[in-house]
Amino acid sequence: MFKALGDPTRRHLLDRLFERDGRTLTELESELEMTRFGVMKHLRLLEEAGLVVARRQGREKLHFLNPVPIRQIHDRWISKYRAHEVSALLDLKTSLEDTA
Amino acid sequence: MTTMTETTTQVYQLYIRATPEQVWDAITNPETIARYFHGAQLDPGPLEVGASRRTWSPDRSRLWGDNTILECDPPRRFVHTWRSLYDDELAAEDESRVSWEIEPARAGTSKLTLVHDKLEGAPKTAASVRGWSFILSNLKTLLETGEAFPAEE
Numbered sequence: 046m047f048k049a050l051g052d053p054t055r056r057h058l059l060d061r062l063f064e065r066d067g068r069t070l071t072e073l074e075s076e077l078e079m080t081r082f083g084v085m086k087h088l089r090l091l092e093e094a095g096l097v098v099a100r101r102q103g104r105e106k107l108h109f110l111n112p113v114p115i116r117q118i119h120d121r122w123i124s125k126y127r128a129h130e131v132s133a134l135l136d137l138k139t140s141l142e143d144t145a
Numbered sequence: 146m147t148t149m150t151e152t153t154t155q156v157y158q159l160y161i162r163a164t165p166e167q168v169w170d171a172i173t174n175p176e177t178i179a180r181y182f183h184g185a186q187l188d189p190g191p192l193e194v195g196a197s198r199r200t201w202s203p204d205r206s207r208l209w210g211d212n213t214i215l216e217c218d219p220p221r222r223f224v225h226t227w228r229s230l231y232d233d234e235l236a237a238e239d240e241s242r243v244s245w246e247i248e249p250a251r252a253g254t255s256k257l258t259l260v261h262d263k264l265e266g267a268p269k270t271a272a273s274v275r276g277w278s279f280i281l282s283n284l285k286t287l288l289e290t291g292e293a294f295p296a297e298e
Contacts, residue, residue, distance in 0.1 A: 067154050098158045098258065109156035116278035117159075120294075 046114055049094035054079065055087050059096060062110040069105050154262040157277050160254045163288040165247045168255045169220035171284055172245050180293045181283040185209055192217050198225055207231060215242065222246055227261065229270050239266025257281070 049055055054077065061076060062068060074084045088108060091097035095114045099106050123131060161168055171177045175187040184203035190196050194217055200210040209231045216224035223245040229235035242263040250256040259281060264271040287293040 066156075095158065095160075098156045100156060100260075107154075109154070111156060111158050112275070112278045113157050113159045113281055116282050120282055 046094045046096065046118075049090050049096055052087070052090075054083075055091055058084070058087060058091065059110060062097065062108060066109050067102075067107040069107060073108065153264045153271070154260065155264070155271070155274065155277070157259040157261075157281055158256065159281055159285055160250055160256055161285045161288050162254050164253070165220040165249050165255045167288060168247045168257055169223070171288055172223060173219075177287070179203075181287050182280055192219070202231070212243075216244075220247055227270070227274075229273060232273075235267075235270050235273060238268070238270050239263075241267050241270060257284075 050059075057077065058073060061073060070081065070084060070088065073088070074081050077084055088097060088099070092099055096111055098109045098111045100109065101107075119128075163171075171181075173192055175189055178185060178187050186201040186203060186205055188199040188201070190198065192214065194214055196214045198210070198212045198214060199208065200212075201207065202209055207230075210228065211230060212226045212228065214223075214225050216222055225243055227241045227243045228238070240263070241261060244260040244262070246258040246260070248256045248258075259277055261271075261274055261277065283294050
């Protein structure tokens with residue numbers, strides 16, 4: 046999973062799915078300066094890591110962001126008490142960066 | 146806060162060290178559900194298409210859900226309607242749909258996929274049910290260790 050996340054193109058693909066879930070390869074490919082083959086390879090790595098789930102819907106294959114593995118990482122290293130502090134710090138960071 | 150554009154289909158997938166029958170039991174047995182789903186109390190009832198699934202708060206004072214079974218194919222596929230009755234705003238939205246798919250996977254594990262879709266008329270519900278990640282992680286922990294996460298405050 047960390048290998049899958051350790052690549053800017055793959056993080057970009059996850060960002061695109063986070064914005065809008067359930068996209069086709071063609072749609073994702075149109076937003077990247079990369080060959081269809083390259084995007085397929087990255088998507089396969091993301092699928093193997095469990096971060097993306099591909100499902101057939103009619104004639105199309107749609108790609109969905111699977112939040113469960115990220116939740117499991119969260120649960121492993123962030124206790125429920127510390128979650129509030131972390132989230133407050135992230136809110137602070139976001140608001141400071143938005144006003145900057 | 147980062148906001149997420151709501152989509153009308155959400156997919157959650159995980160592997161659980163359990164047989165498909167054990168996973169099926171965990172998603173249909175009221176006693177097990179109470180242990181990983183915020184203490185929810187599910188009324189016992191027939192597992193068949195058209196039957197209703199009523200869920201109550203832990204003290205049974207509030208109706209949390211009154212859903213209908215749409216498909217029932219043990220231990221593979223279980224589909225039911227969804228409406229969040231625990232909150233008036235969510236309850237006013239359109240009904241959506243939850244599908245549980247269980248497949249045997251390698252090394253004695255099962256692959257569980259939860260698809261929550263038909264959320265077109267339920268944008269607030271779509272935002273709120275992102276908590277499925279937590280519920281499913283809790284279900285996995287319960288099946289693998291016999292213990293769910295500590296009760297929430």
